Amino acid sequence: MVRENILTPADLIWPLFVTEGEGVDEPIATLPGVSRWSVDQIVHRADDAIELGIPCIALFPNTQADRRSDDGAEALNPDNLMCRAIRAIKSAHGDKIGVLTDVALDPYTAHGQDGLVDDAGYVLNDETVAMLVDQAVNQADAGADIIAPSDMMDGRIGAIRKALEMNGHNNVQIMSYAAKFASAFYGPFRDAVGSRGLLKGDKKGYQMDPANSDEALREVAMDIAEGADSVMVKPGLPYLDIVRRVKDNFDVPVFAYQVSGEYAMIEAAAAAGAGDRDALVLETLLAFKRAGCSGILSYHAVHAARMLNG
Ligand code: PBG
Numbered sequence: 001m002v003r004e005n006i007l008t009p010a011d012l013i014w015p016l017f018v019t020e021g022e023g024v025d026e027p028i029a030t031l032p033g034v035s036r037w038s039v040d041q042i043v044h045r046a047d048d049a050i051e052l053g054i055p056c057i058a059l060f061p062n063t064q065a066d067r068r069s070d071d072g073a074e075a076l077n078p079d080n081l082m083c084r085a086i087r088a089i090k091s092a093h094g095d096k097i098g099v100l101t102d103v104a105l106d107p108y109t110a111h112g113q114d115g116l117v118d119d120a121g122y123v124l125n126d127e128t129v130a131m132l133v134d135q136a137v138n139q140a141d142a143g144a145d146i147i148a149p150s151d152m153m154d155g156r157i158g159a160i161r162k163a164l165e166m167n168g169h170n171n172v173q174i175m176s177y178a179a180k181f182a183s184a185f186y187g188p189f190r191d192a193v194g195s196r197g198l199l200k201g202d203k204k205g206y207q208m209d210p211a212n213s214d215e216a217l218r219e220v221a222m223d224i225a226e227g228a229d230s231v232m233v234k235p236g237l238p239y240l241d242i243v244r245r246v247k248d249n250f251d252v253p254v255f256a257y258q259v260s261g262e263y264a265m266i267e268a269a270a271a272a273g274a275g276d277r278d279a280l281v282l283e284t285l286l287a288f289k290r291a292g293c294s295g296i297l298s299y300h301a302v303h304a305a306r307m308l309n310g
Contacts, residue, residue, distance in 0.1 A: 005289040007282065009053035009308055013100060013255070014301035017192045018042055018085045019062040030188035031260055032267050034299050036062050039085045046089045046097050052305035056098035058148065058297055059085055061107050062194050071116060072105035075135040080108075083142035090143035100175065101144040103136050103160070104151035112190070112199030114151040114206065123205055129156045136160045140169040148232070150177040152206040158226035175255060176228035179216035179242055182207035185235045185261030192260065216242045217249055224252055230294070235259040237284055240291040247292030255295045256288050263299040278307055 017036040019026060024038035037045060042059070049057050061081040067074045074080050086099055104114040105128065111117060115128030128151065136147045147164070149156050157176050164172050182204045190196035208215060220231050231250070233243045234257035246254045266284065270277035281300045288296045298304065 005286065007286045007289050007304070007308065009301075009305035010055055011285075011289060011293070011295050012054050012301040012305060013056045013058055013295055013297040014045075014049055014054050015058040015060060015257075015297055015299060016042055016045055017060050017062055018081050020064055020081060028188065028192045030191050031264060031299065032271075034192070034263070036192065039081070039088050042085050043088050043092045046093050048302060050093060050096050052302060052309060054301055054305050056100055056146070056295075057089075058100040058102065060102050060189075060193050061085070062192065063107050065194070068108055068110045068198075070110050072108035072131065075105055075108040075131065076138055078138055078141065080138075083138060086139060086142040086144050098145045099143065100146040100148050101139040103132050103139070103147055103149040103156075105131060105135070106151075106190075106195050106199075107193045109195075110198060112195035113201075114203065115153060121201055123153075125153050125155070125206075128153050129159050132156050133159045133163045137163050137167050137169070140164055140167065140172045144172065146173045146175050146229075148175045148177060150180065150234075152177065152180050152203075152208075154222075155226070157223045157228050161227035173229040174227060175230045175232055176223040177234055177257075178220040178223040178228065178231040179233045179239070179246065180207050181210050181235065181239065183210065183235050183238075183259070183261070185238070185259045185265075188260035188264050210238075213242060213245065217245060220246050220250060224250060228252065230255060232257055232297075235262060236288060236296065236298075237262055240287060243288070243291040243293055253294035254292060255297065256291070256293050258284065258288070258296055258298040258300070260299065266300070278303075282307060 019036035115123040236256040236258040
């Protein structure tokens with residue numbers, strides 16, 4: 001009766017990695033217990049989510065090396081891995097599951113940056129935004145419910161909103177990765193999408209300095225003004241203070257991404273006998289609710305939902 005916050009499977013969004021082939025279940029070494037799955041298997045994972053009461057899955061493609069290029073053009077291919085996965089899930093499950101898709105070029109570029117780069121390796125903001133707009137429309141055409149730009153370019157939310165509306169996708173939502181920090185917690189994710197070995201330099205030119213908090217509020221304010229339906233803070237646990245400030249200052253739903261390195265950290269702690277895995281998972285996820293999150297992206301979503309369902 002005196003619990004102020006509760007965690008339910010409806011709070012969870014499950015990130016999934018898609019790969020080519022059929023019947024493929026490919027474990028990711030730095031993300032123990034998480035696999036890349038081929039499209040047919042992803043449809044089963046969507047089944048699992050529905051059965052457990054998880055309302056939404058987030059898709060990330062592991063694009064084959066020979067489909068990557070400097071300009072990331074594969075992101076605009078209507079038959080790319082991402083679009084095939086979206087269509088397969090939507091034709092199997094319709095509205096029973098929400099599909100959130102990642103907008104950024106890093107799964108498609110040969111250099112692993114989220115955008116187009118000049119000869120010196122600097123990311124070109126406006127040229128990149130033009131690509132992201134087409135990428136978002138491509139995903140919406142395939143059936144995505146929520147477009148989630150994770151690239152951190154300036155002005156992309158407004159441009160994507162306009163393009164979605166011009167293309168008849170008025171009901172497609174935008175969840176902006178508004179406060180995304182240049183973090184050391186993204187390593188396993190980059191393995192999962194295959195960009196880690198490719199990435200030259202870092203992403204500090206467009207991701208936020210972990211020292212900053214007021215800047216996060218400015219980023220969030222801009223994205224909301226440009227038309228974001230909800231915003232995200234990322235990584236999660238080390239940035240709960242940011243979540244709380246966003247929650248107190250804005251009236252759109254705020255989500256957090258408990259990222260790959262956070263997942264790996266919990267798994268490593270449990271494997272070393274430093275803590276109880278189940279308890280660590282439930283406590284950390286509940287902490288996001290307490291901080292003000294409307295929902296949490298977590299690789300522990302299925303494990304947590306199983307526990308919560310009893
Ligand atoms: C990049 C992107 C990243 C994540 C989601 N989208 C990593 C990065 O910025 O390099 C990280 C998610 C995770 O670590 O689980 N567009």
